[in-house]
Amino acid sequence: MNTFLSTVIETLQSSQLNHFVMDNAVVFPILEMAHFLGLSMLFGALLVVDLRLVGVAKKIPLNNVELFLRFALIGFAINLISGVLFVVGDPGRYLVNLAFGLKMLAIGLAGVNTIYFVKRVKPQLHKTHQPPTIGKEAAVVAWLSIALWMSVIVLGRFIPYVETP
Template identity: 30%
Template sequence: MTLLEFSQLLYDSEFGTALRESVYLFPLIEGLHLIGLAVSIGLLFFVDLRLLGWFLPQLPVVQLLHSLRPWLLGGFAVTFVSGLLLFVATASKIVVLPVFFYKLGFIALAGLNALWFERRWGRDVVVWGNAEVPPSPVRFAGAASLTLWSLVVIAGRLIPYLSYQ
């Protein structure tokens, strides 16, 4: 089964049709997706700006990460689940859009960046986390995160505009 066939199956399913045609459910899911993005990406930007040494330089990174991590993960969970539901509702319309695959690629790269940061630097945050300006690889991870998540949001916002052409 090809991706297009699978996406058409999702789109034509009873569940996909119900989501897409619901007067209240689809906008509610879209709203939750945007709220999840605002929480997760918004707070992540504060962390990334701190990693760059541009925001709250006197605050230890470990304290910022510890305080925001539950909110970040909760926001990402809401965004992920609502994104899956939006995909089911619109699957066959968006899998033909290159920007959708750019979005997925940027998400994958941002995830790899976060994994690299956690494995390489996150474990030793107590060693370097009090510095006003963190080590250059940490700053690179923060800049990469800011860039990639910005591209995810931009690509995501382009999807509804490009799918109606």
């Protein structure tokens, strides 16, 4: 392990926040529940939107489905907060874990996919078509979103089983 990473781990392990997370019997289980709730909101909402973009439930107006994105953002915020607290609470486990690193990569790629959707695809959906027409590009972005978030879920489950010696 390089010295920078060792320093980061040692600094986090000696922080008050680390002691709050690790030394209180209820904090870690509450974080686990919050993380699961946030993930359910995030993935559930995105699944509704993404499946609509690939052609499922075509009779439901796209504007109605887009309302689910609020729940996805709330779920992401819950997961961001609880996830940071997991890392601060046990940095020696997470920061050296391959599954965790791959999970962060998948989240980053999902973020890039989301930015692409917001900047390039979403404006095209509402341009001049009433009702909006959904093209191939939107479907590709939607399938990629589903694949990336499923990867995040699977890699998150791998974290306890990919321990570094």
